[in-house]
Amino acid sequence: MKFFVDTANLDQIRDAQDLGVLDGVTTNPSLMAKEGITGQNNILKHYVDICNIVDGDVSAEVIATDFEGMVKEGEALANLHEQIVVKLPMIKDGIKAAKYFNDKGIRTNVTLVFSAGQALLAAKAGATYVSPFIGRLDDVSTDGLGLIAEIRQIYNNYGFETQILAASVRHTMHIIDCAKIGADVITGPLSSIEGLLKHPLTDIGLAKFLADFNKGN
Numbered sequence: 001m002k003f004f005v006d007t008a009n010l011d012q013i014r015d016a017q018d019l020g021v022l023d024g025v026t027t028n029p030s031l032m033a034k035e036g037i038t039g040q041n042n043i044l045k046h047y048v049d050i051c052n053i054v055d056g057d058v059s060a061e062v063i064a065t066d067f068e069g070m071v072k073e074g075e076a077l078a079n080l081h082e083q084i085v086v087k088l089p090m091i092k093d094g095i096k097a098a099k100y101f102n103d104k105g106i107r108t109n110v111t112l113v114f115s116a117g118q119a120l121l122a123a124k125a126g127a128t129y130v131s132p133f134i135g136r137l138d139d140v141s142t143d144g145l146g147l148i149a150e151i152r153q154i155y156n157n158y159g160f161e162t163q164i165l166a167a168s169v170r171h172t173m174h175i176i177d178c179a180k181i182g183a184d185v186i187t188g189p190l191s192s193i194e195g196l197l198k199h200p201l202t203d204i205g206l207a208k209f210l211a212d213f214n215k216g217n
């Protein structure tokens with residue numbers, strides 16, 4: 001299972017990389033804006049900065065919503081760095097663009113996926129990754145993890161190689177549940193990954209070991 005962090009914050013990406021378990025980064029226009037990165041040149045430079053920190057795939061999202069625009073933007077993004085994966089919205093032209101890029105050997109991530117049917121189309125188009133947003137589904141009283149399970153079953157039925165990238169992960173239990181279901185990748189805040197470290201019995205046990213060691217020294 002791959003771990004991606006969902007941020008454009010370079011400090012957080014460095015911290016995640018330092019932990020030694022990071023496989024990639026996902027970004028989106030909102031995450032870029034949150035870091036104050038605006039303007040085409042600054043955004044492109046920021047993607048390169050991220051690629052230079054992380055050892056893995058970096059999803060960079062197109063802004064265009066028409067096929068020609070997505071192709072032009074996606075090609076420019078893919079040319080920036082070999083680690084870039086072109087992120088495309090789950091709309092008709094996004095699916096056409098995913099097929100186009102797949103035929104050219106350029107990797108894609110189809111984003112804003114909220115149904116099994118959308119995920120089926122993304123796989124048919126040859127997307128490298130499909131991003132179902134589980135947290136946003138949970139937010140509207142819909143079963144985000146249930147969607148991951150449905151997509152897993154469909155992809156297994158037909159041997160689709162598209163990787164299920166569980167996105168909009170909000171907390172540590174999302175990661176554990178995604179691992180049980182068989183998501184290929186999760187992307188979330190670093191805090192959700194660091195939450196996997198924690199157990200009170202580990203802390204109590206370590207404190208006791210250290211105290212016992214100190215008694216004899």
Ligand code: E4P
Binds near residue numbers: 027167
């Ligand atoms: C996925 O690639 C998105 O960037 C992301 O996971 C959205 O998460 P949010 O619902 O926390 O904004």
